[in-house]
Amino acid sequence: MKPHSLPYVDTHTAVLMAGPDAVWRAIGEVMDRSSDGAARYAELVGCADRKASGPRPFAEGSTIPGFTVTTVVPGRELVLTGRHRFARYALVFRLEQHGPGRTRVSAETRAAFPGWSGMLYRLLVVSSGGHAGGMRRLLRAIGRRAK
Template identity: 35%
Template sequence: MLPRRRHDLVQSFYMERLPYIDEHAITLDANRADTWSALLRVMCRDPHDATTVPVGFVLDEARAPARFALKGRHWFAIYRWVFELDELDGAARTRLRAATWAAFPGIHGKAYRALVIGTGAHRVAVRWTLKRVAARVHSRNTPVP
């Protein structure tokens, strides 16, 4: 079955293989299970339901405690945001990586890419998200006096 609109055709093409944008990472002094829990508390409206992701995204994959992937699209972009949790130091620490793939079709997409990627706004948002996850991990692991 062929897509009904040109935008659907572009979307179906790009969702197969989106261009790589970037990857950011942070190392946390927590195991993967605690990091996974913190990631869900930051990224989901209901941490017990991984499908309650931010507006503009849908859940693409949730494989605890290793991979959490979101995808989305609108008129100016088609995108995928993937978080991967790598075990370090015999499970005592976790490397949380956030990778982004996106396509920006057409002239409006080109302008949108310049606005989001070119200004550094995307980089700031991803790093802020990683810092929020780190804060959630540390707040949960801090003993209450």
């Protein structure tokens, strides 16, 4: 799946008080640590990838519940893609140096929600604000871990 072929949903951005290498490491650690709860959710919605596998730090083909790593440019870009009964989606992390010891990290979401069940899922998860809240929490966790 090509992430840029999916419709744009949103982008969340934070400037973190850590260099790109520390932020890169933190993204991997936070995504791996969220695997326990994510595995239960991945099972519930029928995700293609339901468990963590593959090399760490992430390499193309590594998985975490709900996602497959499809692009890795260490310290710059990480692309995770996935699918389940209600959606096909991608989460794209981009890192940029933002001054000495500071990194701007953005998390872009792209997704397609086919059919009536997909529309309902989008309403419940995205339109409700749940997705945005989850992304803000994710970026805060990455910021705490990167210090």
